[in-house]
Amino acid sequence: MILSRRGALGLLAAAPLALPAATWPTGADAETFAGRYAIVPQPIGDGIWLVRGADEAIAFENGGAIANAVILACPEGGAVLFDCGPSFNYARALAGEAERLTHGRVRRVFISHLHPDHALGLAAFDPAIVSALPATRADLLRDANGFSDAMYRILADWMRGTSVAQPGVIVEPGRLTVGGRALTAMAMAGHSGGDLVLVDEASGTVLAGDLVFHDRAPATPHADLALWHKSLDTLAALPRRQLVPGHGPLDTDGSAIAQTRDWLDWLDTALHAAVAQGMDMTEAGQMPIPEKFASVKMARYELQRSVAHFYARIEDATLPRIDG
């Protein structure tokens, strides 16, 4: 519970798609109501749409809509969703757009990993159509209540109707079809304990979830950097036309994988160097960020979060004992 709360805080990241809340004047004591989620699907291939999240931190102003989601049309009618946002209302709005675009029902929802900006909307669906990796199911059982507390605290009215639910279907790695749409599911890890990657054959699109961030700094609350590296290597080797990162714009030239790897390498080296110089966590969080990351949004914010995730562990592992 504690750990999950901590993790939830950590996740709080991003938001362009949410409409601002009420525009009428609010007095100091006036209640602020949520706005409406504006789901804007961008076509990125044959029967595939990207719904961008805001490249920000989770905040009331963006309704928590900071993660990317993907809508896929099934040849036999209906839709597949990859991730479903932070709340019941987001997921409902996303499903509404998917049904409008595909003239059918949502057949299947894949949850990329446990983090609430991707997963908490799953309560809007019948668990029998919600799929996740076994590791993600276990992560959600442990952390979803804590995430929900943290998200209600920050997002308040945006979270209305959002309850904690679990995916009802386990994803087996390998080729699968939903409504005639052929997908390959891959079980990876590193950003979290279970990171689901889907490859859409028809459009040559890799749906990478939060293993890949693009021009938006990677979040590390449950990261294992060695495993994350392995997953990035696997992703880089996948034949593809394009890649949808968990946060940030569509990647068509492979630069997002390289950028994510570059950030994680810099982060690891910089945190070890900070410990070796005797910096405190406050000072490490203020360290200069290399110029090459100038285009990366939320860099300072994620650096400070990562300091909280890794710093004490690095100190424990590297500073010498002094008690004899």
Added chain:
Amino acid sequence: MTQRLFWLRLAAIFIAPGLAVPLAALAIAAPADPLKSPMWENHAAWLFGKQTVVFDPAVQVLMPDVTENQRIFPVTVDARALSGVQRIVVLMDLNPLPVAIDYRPEGALGYVSLRIKLDQRTPVRAAVLTADGVWHVAGRWIDAAGGGCSAPPVSRVKGDWAQHLGELRGRLWREAEDQRLRVLVRHPMDTGMVDNIAAYNLETMTVRSADGVMLGTMTINGSVSEDPAFTVLLPKETKGAVAVHLADTNGRTFDGKVSAP
């Protein structure tokens, strides 16, 4: 201040004496709080009494912009711009244990880093007493989820706290203006606010030079994070190893010796 006294006098004149007395009792030396904390007057009264208090940007309170973990929130207080620093008190107005540390940098510089617990959104401040008897205060509101003081520490959940109790790590670094001492201690720092876990925390730390000169003493409360980590800055000319001595509320003591840089 003047305005406040004016209103208090007005109240004393126009309000029935029975009401006016409690109001007058709130009259303290501290100026009005720029952070508008509901607990400022209360804390100021018992911490500062009738001593002079100024809100002073010369005291730098360095904290992250995001509270990633309300159980381990880092704070650095840099009061080196002030001369004659006697005490540095770190205060979280709305915490159930509002004072984290009371540090007396006897031979050391006016600078300290630590990690604290936050039980809710609260002002986090440093109050620095200088030799002229003036408290210099600075800080800001920090947003935090609840539970920093009322959830059990990780080592209690894991169950391994006793195996690592009192393990000390640390190092000295030579810097341009000082010697930097960093000390890490394994301790559950139980607040007493968790079911069936009594309060149990480090309560003092002293730092001495090799020749026994006191460099700094610190009073530590349960609102300091589990497995505390402190940075203090020692005089540049400090020679040899530095001795660190800690004591906790069960009377256990922990000693460490940090080699010269």
